[in-house]
Amino acid sequence: MSRLAQTLGLTEFQTEIVAAVRTFVDREIIPAAQELEHSDTYPQAIVDKMRDMGLFGLMIPEEYGGLGESLLTYALCVEELARGWMSVSGVINTHFIVAYMIRQHGTDAQKNHYLPRMATGEVRGAFSMSEPELGSDVAAIRTKAKREADGDYLINGQKMWLTNGGSSTLVAALVRTEEGAAKPHANLTTFLIEKPAGFGEVLPGLTIPGKIDKMGYKGIDTTELLFDNYRAGAGDVLGGTPGRGFSQMMDGVEVGRVNVSARACGVAIRAFELAARYAQQRSTFGKPIAEHQAVAFSLAEMATKVEAAHLMMVNAARLKDSGERNDVAAGMSKYLTSEYCSEVTQASFRIHGGYGYSKEYEIERLMREAPFLLIGEGTSEIQKMIISKGVLRSYAL
Numbered sequence: 001m002s003r004l005a006q007t008l009g010l011t012e013f014q015t016e017i018v019a020a021v022r023t024f025v026d027r028e029i030i031p032a033a034q035e036l037e038h039s040d041t042y043p044q045a046i047v048d049k050m051r052d053m054g055l056f057g058l059m060i061p062e063e064y065g066g067l068g069e070s071l072l073t074y075a076l077c078v079e080e081l082a083r084g085w086m087s088v089s090g091v092i093n094t095h096f097i098v099a100y101m102i103r104q105h106g107t108d109a110q111k112n113h114y115l116p117r118m119a120t121g122e123v124r125g126a127f128s129m130s131e132p133e134l135g136s137d138v139a140a141i142r143t144k145a146k147r148e149a150d151g152d153y154l155i156n157g158q159k160m161w162l163t164n165g166g167s168s169t170l171v172a173a174l175v176r177t178e179e180g181a182a183k184p185h186a187n188l189t190t191f192l193i194e195k196p197a198g199f200g201e202v203l204p205g206l207t208i209p210g211k212i213d214k215m216g217y218k219g220i221d222t223t224e225l226l227f228d229n230y231r232a233g234a235g236d237v238l239g240g241t242p243g244r245g246f247s248q249m250m251d252g253v254e255v256g257r258v259n260v261s262a263r264a265c266g267v268a269i270r271a272f273e274l275a276a277r278y279a280q281q282r283s284t285f286g287k288p289i290a291e292h293q294a295v296a297f298s299l300a301e302m303a304t305k306v307e308a309a310h311l312m313m314v315n316a317a318r319l320k321d322s323g324e325r326n327d328v329a330a331g332m333s334k335y336l337t338s339e340y341c342s343e344v345t346q347a348s349f350r351i352h353g354g355y356g357y358s359k360e361y362e363i364e365r366l367m368r369e370a371p372f373l374l375i376g377e378g379t380s381e382i383q384k385m386i387i388s389k390g391v392l393r394s395y396a397l
């Protein structure tokens, strides 16, 4: 058999770009990742190179200066990036979701204003649903936008866990407006907020306090965002009509789940590669540990999980690209790949013995990356809610 996680039926361009990203990862990301992670340093040189490669515009239509590629192409590139260092895939993740939401739901003026600059990476996106009191229960959002007599909105409240909150220059934030129906999710509105990169009060009434200190996924910034009478214009409402934010965000999160799946695949592939190498180098009781059946079987289980995860992720991406609804496929893919990623990473860690606990070994970093994938874009429990609703719809008596 060939190497794991191959994808049949790719176009010439897809094959080329995925190979180019893989080479970039092997040459420039893997050798730098440990040091950047441990010093919690933003990977500016890597991000600049990603801009040059056009990765920020991968899925933005050609008419706006992007490459106009599919979700599958995007996901395969993300899988490669996460294989090198998950934080690097995090830099483009929120950007990709915001660009997708503008492409799908923005007014023509918003598309023309943002997408060409997002395609070059000049404008970089973050998206913000979570708050200190809620993450899974999106409809419970408390941050409020109050409409003023002049048509502007005054926004007050606190958002939490913005990936790229400080380094981004455009935040898509979901807040409660007074317009819309009485149901909790029906009066939520997405605002597009253009801001300078950086920390502190970056605009009147808008503060990014600083980086949250995380256990892993370091190098890139995750932040809070405080609104204190921040003034947004009516033109900042995504799509122009308030009250549509919940479904816009859910659409964004659905493609985001394929993206998180791709990251889980990338981390799992790397964990497997490290285990396969170490198991052939390390000897105990007179032979390489790979020749002890328990270790060989563990490698077999890991390889099978890596392969299954990749196939689920590719299936979910292709379904979305075909125009079909993919809520269940994306939910299944996100659930399975993130759980398998944790299991494969843990198994690789065990194979490394005591050295896996040393910061000199890459597996130590992967052990801190994998848990985030169980949580981001909806926990496993939330995926099971989506999957069970979907399958019961299809199997209703």
Ligand SMILES: Cc1cc2nc3c(=O)[nH]c(=O)nc-3n(C[C@H](O)[C@H](O)[C@H](O)COP(=O)(O)OP(=O)(O)OC[C@H]3O[C@@H](n4cnc5c(N)ncnc54)[C@H](O)[C@@H]3O)c2cc1C
Pocket (backbone or CB within 6 Å): 094, 127, 128, 129, 130, 133, 134, 135, 136, 137, 160, 161, 162, 163, 164, 214, 217, 222, 372, 375, 376, 377, 378, 379, 380, 381, 382
């Ligand atoms: C590093 C990092 C980056 C992030 N980046 C972003 C970002 O860019 N933008 C953003 O908006 N958010 C972001 N998040 C937030 C993330 O989406 C939430 O943490 C996640 O959705 C879970 O929400 P919560 O933390 O509030 O947990 P809760 O919703 O409070 O859940 C706590 C536990 O209860 C379980 N649970 C909740 N409800 C149910 C239920 N009905 N049935 C069964 N179990 C349930 C959950 O599965 C979980 O185990 C980020 C989080 C982290 C850690």
